[in-house]
Amino acid sequence: MESTFLQWLAEPGLTHYLMVSAILFSLGLLAVISRKNVIMVLMGVELILNSANLNFIAFSRFTELALDGQMIALFVIIIAAAEAAVALAIVLNIYNRFKTINLNEISLMKG
Template sequence: MEVGLNHFLTVSVALFSLGLYGVVTRKNAVMVLMGVELILNSANINFVAFSRFGNFGIDGQLYALFVIILAAAEAAIALAIVLNIYKTFVNVNIDEINNLKE
């Protein structure tokens, strides 16, 4: 079977589900961040695939570029927050962190 749009979308569906699985099951906050990165990557595959097969020009690739930039900013902020959580609670297991203030 010729590889077409649906093949790329299938990869994206699998990556999105795996990322969401990581977000809801992992205990460590850094692992949850990795799940979020997988989800963003799957969205990016969708953007680029639609831009390739939809005949809209290459604007979709530009949006994927913006998503990558946002992912970088998000990772920096989220890791700063995780470091603060570690300073306060001494671990980063998000199922044990249940109060906003000591």
């Protein structure tokens, strides 16, 4: 039992990479939920996208998915770039209008 666990530790396989991506996902989720600053929330979203990408590439290495996984990861990176550009433009607009980027102060409705 002891030696098999050590051997499991010594040979990084699919499960290792999936665990790293699970930890990255939960850290990103924590950043998204618990921060007031919009830019910190955006950084958490980037972390979540990266954990998904790590999953895709780990599966493309260790299963039959082959290079299709890497292709999907490339498209995820493209969409993340577009998302970051548009989101930061929106953040700049919000800052011009409200003079703050804290999520709980951005509100036009009364009550």
